[in-house]
Amino acid sequence: MFNKVPATILASAAFVAAAGFASAETTLRMQTHSGQSSPYGVAIQKFVDNVSTMSGGDLVVEMFYGSSVVPSAETFDAAKNGILDCDMTNGSYQTGKNAAFQFVADTMGGYDTPLQYQAWVQQGGGKEAVNELYASHNMTFIGAHVGGQESLNSTRPIASVADLKGFKFRSPPGMESDIFASLGASPIVMDFTEVITALESGIIDGADASTLATNLNIGVYDVAKHTTYPGFHSMSSDQLACRTDVWEGLSEQQRRIIEVAHTQVAMDVMISTLVLNGEALAQMGDKGVTTYNWSNEDRAAFRAAAQGAWAEWGAKTPEAGAMVSSHEAFLKRIGLAE
Template sequence: MTNQLVNRRKFLGQSALLGSVAAAGTLAAPAIATAAGETTTWRVQTSWPGGIGLDFFKAWCASIKEKTSGELAFTPFGANDVVGDFQLYDAVKNGVLEAINPYTIYAQGIIPAAVFLSSYPLGLRNPAEYDTFYYGLGGLEITRELYAKQGMYYVGPIQHDANIIHSKVPIRSIDDFRGRKMRLPGGMVAEVFQKLGAKTTVLPGSEIFPALEKGTIDVADYVGPAVNYSLGFSQVTNYISMGPPGFMSLYQPVDLMDLTVGMDAWNKLPDKLKQFVEMEVHTYSDLHYAAIQKADQEAWPKFEADGTEVTRLTQDDVALMTEIAVPIWFDWANKDKDAARIFKIQLDYMTSGSLGYVDPVLLEGLELTAL
């Protein structure tokens, strides 16, 4: 793949959407002066298959060389460019890629506790709550510990959006999921929908459109409206199902991504570059989230023009789905000691005066036996 690094003038001269946000990112992180005059180049593959997510990722990667005065460069790859989404962790551990930008939920295949490292049905419900978990309640330290056991360094979470559901048929209550062939990311999310009667399957993002087009599935979750519109979902579905007003998604309201680096590549960086990458990821998370939210506002009229109808579940559906979800939380937490200690932090937060998401009655008879 050709070198996609660009200088600052080109980077800031991109589209108005990317340019304004990228400019803020450039100002947020000071350049690091190079001493040796050599560039360390990381091959970084994202899970974004297209749209604003991929565009913004590539623009960010293109900015790294100048921000570090030539010491570090990121060569970006989109979903499936080097390996498939579900091979990303093997690729970074084996040195095929130096770093990856996956959906964090995909890590559950090698780290059972990862089911709690991104949002799960009716759990923490807002981006700030996950930032609090990672940066305020010890989540980052635990996550890095678990990734280190797998030969990887977890740099930090990257916010982007809630997940929404596209369907060929209207979903007006949780009863309407019964019998539907539904794409989900697996894990706890799939189990909750199985309890609702859905027939679930796991597919990477790049395979959702053809599966909907062929009728292999008739309902699919994926990320937010801007990216999903760019991927053509309005061409193969007629409906979008969301939570009640103010609650885009009941099942994955905060679908985190992250930057994960192979431990060998990470250890070769000098301390000043390690600090830069950690700070840069935190900044990128904020700007990435804001850019995608802006693009979402531009996508909704396009869905409407294509004839897509938005349906919303009710507060009663929230209550019923919470009753289903809470025992499943405990089942998954008790499969693994690390999952239990992560979930305990989140449960204490959810039941605190700050949030109050969980009625104590729903916790009666449930224990964290894996601690």
Template sequence: MSDKTEQPLAAPEKQTQDPERRRFLKSSVAAAGGAAILGAPWIRDAKAAQTTTWKVQTSWPGGIGLDTFKAWCNSIIEKTGGELAFQPFGAKDVVGEFQLFDAVKNGVLDAMNPFTIYWAGRMPASVFLTSYPMGLRYPHEWDVFYYALGGLELARELFAKFDMHYVGPIHHGPNIIHSKVPIRSIDDFRGRKMRLPGGMVAELFQAAGAKTTLLPGSEIFPALEKGTIDVADYVGPAINYALGFHQVTKYISMGPPGFMSIYQPVDLMDLTVGKKSWNALSDSMKQFVEMEVHVYSDLHHAAIQKADQEAWAKFTEAGTEVTRLTQDDVDAFTELAVPLWFKWANKDPDAARVFKIQLDYMMSGSLGYVTPDMVEGHSLNV
């Protein structure tokens, strides 16, 4: 990835902190409906002498995402009868968001719940472990990739090279774009200073003429407020409203109806654990954690979608205008995206292996997103 994409802008010196936003950034388990997440308790092994506690940090800076994460973590000790506990930390509580990878690898944290795309710079294949421009478009398609087509085994193989165990993907929803100016076509991105998560997504918008920068979610509001950026991608409406984006932008840009986000329609997170911490668990407890990630992914996704429905009315009340791209814009972005697919897939053999599975799936009769003429002249180094 180019330095232009990787280098964050300087953080603003000062920012407005209204009471609602402060409460959001310090939000805890109370609002998450923790009782619904508890579920049936795990029957503890009588031989287990003491509780094993994992320090787990998420990328969520607050709101329903952080609340749901904390509620889930706090449910683990009861479900395991005290054998295993998760101590939850929000974004930047222990380390910075972009330091999570090394913190787990080196044992500072036992596990992380990050946005998987953050590791594009050090692991090109990670670009294809979460949604990317014009790729797989719906959560169930990613479940098919991971749990039926070999994606989970590949992800675990890749993270094992860094002494980590990839437990599984976690759904939350599509990303949307907030801006100070209306974005009604691909041409409106030209010249805009835009926050993006890096990797292929950043390169797509660079190809469309945007000037991109990489910022963690907790730094987007102050950058928009100060005017360091005038367009920002982040997650869905509930989190973004709670972060105060309606206070510093006037517009939300999305894809055509039914295609909410053309660049990250299923922005996956994951649970990844340090090898030492994972290997210390019994086989039965490993199986429990793996199944819990399935449960958490479903609950996490549903809780955020519910909150999103409530947030749309709040944006309307705040005077935010929603604009949508057209099918012509989708076609234009697709033309830019296809060469980037192959560029990133050919960065290393692992990336090519992952993408090949997805490309075959997208070209199959089940989906048909990609036709032979779209990829003519491109090849994979597998």
């Protein structure tokens, strides 16, 4: 008799099971400052798709591109305060809270490649150091994604550290300005959107804008005919960080899916940046642009100046000091510092 269950009962049971499964769906609201069609945006859209596929639709990421919910610098607080669940922007936006946030994303002259930075995060104690900082904000750092070094651009030769003397260039505020000023440059803080006009008018000699490919796309090399490549000065890393109670409320399987999917983001942005920069480099000759690959000696001189600024910034708070110590220990471990 137990083998003769009416079809209507089986159908009802299936409907109830399906309804129960649907009700268990978890949605995470995240914001990135990247545009959806940008290389980072494409990698992040793949992340969204991978999370859905690997979870069988049980875990859904609702991604907001181009800082469409709140301004980029407010994303961390929006996640912290429950407007969003996760922040996929950049830790350095939060340096006003604590100088330690500068060292979450960009040490300025510390690492030569994105793989070296990722090694610090994954095997050099970086993830643990960041989470010691984030814990007091009820946020958990999941991982980092960074494409590669940015290229410094100029309307005059910039072949070595000596060429920085009197170099007027657009710089973001904060530690970068301190480093370049110590080497004789004259950093001028201005918005990214003002770079082209300032170059054309001669207000600045050059700019810290972005990677070689991005600089080409926004028209920097129509004006500035000198650039560093590979870069040496800045490699800003974006992050995935989620509100701790949300993160801990996920199942172990869901957390693992997000971690694995985000590791793919990190690989994708490194690969796309490498390819796009290579394609851009092939166009530099036709654009009349001279590229400069700084010598090991000049790179070491810049790194030494950067570490001088690290000491000053590390003295601002105990958390910043701990972050600087973590980076310095790892740089020595992998042979980039003595």
